[in-house]
Amino acid sequence: MSAILEDLRARGLLAQTTDIDALSEALAAGPVTFYTGFDPTAASLHVGHLMQVLTMRRFQDAGHKPLALVGGATGLIGDPKPTAERMLNDPSVVAGWVGHIRGQIERFLDFEGPHAATMVNNLDWTSQLSAIDLLRDLGKHFSVNRMLDKEAVSARLATGISYTEFSYQILQANDYLELYRRHGCTLQLGGSDQWGNITAGADLIRRVAGGHAHALTTNLLLKSDGTKFGKTEGGAVWLDPALTSPYAFYQFWLNSDDRDVPTLLRYLSFRPLDEIEALESDSRERPAARIGQRALAEELTTLVHGAGECAAVVAASKALFGQGELAGLDEGTLRSALAELPRAKASRPLPAVVDLLADSGLCKSRSEARRAVQEGGAYVNNARVTDVEATLGEDDLLHGRWAVLRRGKRSLAAVEVG
Known part of the structure; x- marks a missing residue:
């Protein structure tokens, strides 16, 4: 088996292939041009997309040539839903999303050298496809009976499915055919969950062009409870820093369930497997240290947001818990970090610390807040408060606006002075 397939299998990533022996032989024989599609159904990719972006990077690192397809055409059909019709988005909105997502994908791939990546947009060929062409040149190659058997279709038959949703697989199959013709993609x-659509494309290449093409899918990124990975109570975790701050992105991985960490490291980290196994062993011995989570959070934050942003959020994370200087954090990083905390708003004249402890929810009442101060468990900007009558001072305000309250070792809240 080729080295890249062996690595995918060892990491637990490999789900399905059309012919693993033939694919392995092709990968071992020389550079293979491959593609992955991303539909622009929002302004940004989210962490659920990382699996495919990083898998593309693995194949390119192994010497193969990636085509990253951002679906300006299929994105007009909208985001597939398991029990409802797709939302049809305005073409100008989709065009803007295409540009944003292209920029995000470009950060992960190498666009120079013998295995340079290429960005492609299926609107380039689909916009030229008439209804007659669709039915005459493509539709005749698709059996309705086989299309009904596809999981994405059969799951919707009980609730109803439109022709738009039903025919999506024809458009995706045509993408594969066009990339086969234009770029030699095989x-x-x-x-x-894309297996049916991908194999439909490989079959279309065989029927129309007499060519042989391969399909490979990776396992879905799921939590240990079987639910989809990448969502929080507040919604999706985006790759765009304007939608999910680098600090929130880092904290998302840092707070991963211990049970999920071995799988996340294997699926998303570029570390060698022996290093990952060592991290797992250390994590089992010292679970409170969250060794695996920290390694994953730092690697992925660096990949997505850069080393500088990663260093800033690591410093902020440490400073919030008394392991660094809060005053040294830049305002943007501090604001992002505090956005994740319970908050008390204050105005001048500045209030008493016990009032803020209660208003922020760190203490249930002012009497409880007084006891916390008397027992030495209350802090402002990591400095212990010893006087129950103490008030917040102007010198306590970070960037003239913020203060950090802490009760005990780990309970934090933010103060914003307006």
């Missing part, structure tokens, strides 16, 4: 990658 491998499509995707998540295991």
Whole structure:
């Protein structure tokens, strides 16, 4: 088996292939041009997309040539939903999303050298496809019976499915055919939920062009409880720093469930497997240290946001818990960090610390807040408060606006002075 397939299998990533022996032989024989598609159904990719972006990077690192397709055409159809019709988005909005997502993907791939990546947009060829062409040149190659058997279709038959939703697989299959013709693409990658659409494309290449193409899917990124990964109570965790701050992004991985960490490291980290196994062993011995989570959070934050942003959020994370200087944090990083905390708003004249402890929710009442001060468990900007009558001072305000309250070792809240 080729080295890249062996690595995917060892990491637990490999889900399905059309012919693993033939694919392995092709990958071992020389550079293979492959593609993965991303539909622009929002202004940004989210962490659920990382699986496919990083899998593309693994194949490129192994010497193969990636085509990153951002679906300006299929994105007009909208985001597939398991029990409802897709939302149809305005073409000008989709065009803007295409540009944003292209920029995000470009950060992960190498666009120079013998295995340079290429960005492609299926609007370039789909916009030229008439209804007659769709039915005459493509539709005749698709059996309705086989289309009904596809999981994405059969799951919707009970609730109803439109022709738009039903025909999506024809458009995706045509993408594979066009990339085969234009770029010599012979491998499509995707998540295991895309297996039916991907194999439809490989079959279309065989019927129309008499060519042989491969399909490979990776396992879906799921939590240990079986639910989809990448969502929080507040919604999706985005790659765009304007939608999810680098600090919140880092904290998302840092707070991963211990049970999920081995899988996340294998699926998303570029560390060698022996290093990952060592991290797992250390994590089991010292679970409170969150060694695996920290390694994952730092690696992915660096990949997505850069080393500088990662260093800033690590410093902020440490400073909030008394392991660094809060005053040394830049205002943007501090604001992002405090956005994740319970908050008390204050105005001048500045209030008493016990009032803020109660208003922020760190203490249930002012009497409880007084006891916390008397027992030495209350802090402002990591400095212990010893006087129950103490008030917040102007010198306590970070960037003239913020203060950090702490009760005990780990209970934090923010104060914003307006």
